[in-house]
Amino acid sequence: MNIMRTIRVALRALSRNKMRSFLTALGIIIGVGAVIAMVSIGQGAKSNVEKRFESMGTNLLFVHAGSRSFRGRHGGGGTYQNLTPNDAKAILERADAVEYVSPNVSTRAQVIYGNKNWNTSIQGAGENYTKIRNWRVEEGIFFDEQMVKSGQKVAVLGSEVSENLFEGADPIGQIIRIKKIPFSVIGVLETKGEAGGWHSRDDMIVIPYTTAQRRLVGRPDRVSSIDISAVSAAKTAEATEQIEEILRIQHKIAPGAEDDFHVRNMADVAESFAESTKTLTFLLGGIASVSLLVGGIGIMNIMLVSVTERIREIGIRMSVGARERDILFQFLAEAIVLSLLGGILGIILGIGGSRLIARIAGWQTLVSMGSIALAFLFAGSVGVFFGFYPARKASKLDPIEALRYE
Amino acid sequence: MENNNLIQLENIKKIYKVGETQVNALKGVSSAIKGGDFVAIMGPSGSGKSTLMNIIGCLDRPTEGKYLLEGEEVSTLDKNKLARIRNKKIGFVFQTFNLLARTTALENTELPLMYSNVPRKKTRDLAYKALSLVGLEGRELHRTNQLSGGEQQRAAIARALVNNPSLILADEPTGNLDTKTGKEIIDIFKKLNEGKHITVILVTHEQEIAQIAHRRIHLRDGQIIKEEHA
């Protein structure tokens, strides 16, 4: 029998027992639906993170104090301070793959405006901070080189801080108090939103790092980290090498000895995030696949029952000339058609489910063509895999015994 | 072809093993049947008639002996080749009709053509023709459970003849029918034998029916005990 006829015969056989066919396919429907919906959560998270990183700039590099092996304990926290403003200067002057540098001093402080009180993160930075971070100033201006040099008490607010302290009023020109020291507000940054699981990036105040050193942390010779932008994304590796070489000289580190600083670039950070969202996707997809497997076993079960019920039919078909492979394909086709139809309904269910999750939980979800194709393929394979055994059993029947079967 | 025999059986034996014991269903049957013949096989129950029919119909293989169909040795062919022969050369009619349930007379009749890759349109035409030949015109789209016993057997005959076989085998085709309907069924076989020169072999207990055949073979205990020619 040719393929079209085999499929038509399979459809007719399935439609003869619609309720049972539907219940059998239900396992596949739910399985495929679950896979699509679960993977859409993982993919949504992934695209979310990717977008955030893109908005930060891919040519971004960070230098933190502490060796790479201590990264977990000492990195970024600023407790192990051996980076100096001179390091930043040296990098800017000597590394030609580097475009901008910004020495950073971070701390937290209580901020007061009028009768409002807000605890937020204070970022001491250089004048090129916004250029490195790819960040626009929404209102007013950012501080310039002169203001940094002279350590002026000026502040640029993150949008959330501005919202909290000023509640929509114009903050430019107003005086706020950081650790009781008056600062004049000269600008407000555009809203960036959350960074994949981090706290809001808009909840912070940027001030000149010199001011931060002198007024807030009292260490005029130290910075917590250095933000750097390479001249292009392609030059980040080269920039990393140059920075490492310069800092080893600056810090007088003997050849072979361990660095007391480490350089990370955005690509590394993005990669480690991508890695974790990938794990999430696999985990969710894996859990959902189990239900698909259960659906497949359901198909095998029903197909076995169906073969037993139709032994006489098989005998009749054989008596008029059906070969082993005709019978094999007939039952296989039923299993495959069943799981593919289940797959299609499952895809619809999965898309609906992923929308529902997005609506109810507020997560970003993403149903990709790839995951649809994969789920469909998977459903087909389930049909082949779990349909094969019953179909083979049917095809191996002896015609006479099958005809005599009651 | 060797002396124009459609079927040549040489010392056919069939042994069934049931647990420890053996049943000798056929104990050495030799015979030859010419193309265009009409043969009745008779004998008491358990004498091996069905066993012989199944072997002739290529549904089963003999334990021992040679079976030539149209000069070709078929007792040693594999399952798939036997299936091909059943499809192209042989039509089988059973006592219990053996039609597919919940399926129309037309679909049942089309079945052998489905397995020989006849195009759809031609399949339909041939099936309609076969059904009209057995007197089921107008009933083509009735489901088998909506047909009487006689009509079901007619549909089964239509299915047996639709692929234009050289041989039709009928194992007690009237066993489940009343006498009058049985006669009508036998008349169809006669018509096919005379009109289309299809060789017919049928098993029957009824003397009256056997009289129509050109030749009667009597079996007892797995052996031919008597042959009669008309």
Ligand SMILES: Nc1ncnc2c1ncn2[C@@H]1O[C@H](COP(=O)(O)OP(=O)(O)O)[C@@H](O)[C@H]1O
């Ligand atoms: N599949 C089988 N297994 C075991 N014994 C069988 C089988 N088929 C037939 N027989 C035995 O073979 C003998 C001949 O049976 P059968 O050909 O059906 O006789 P008939 O059709 O003449 O009544 C009987 O004794 C029967 O019990």
Ligand SMILES: [Mg+2]
């Ligand atoms: Mg019998």
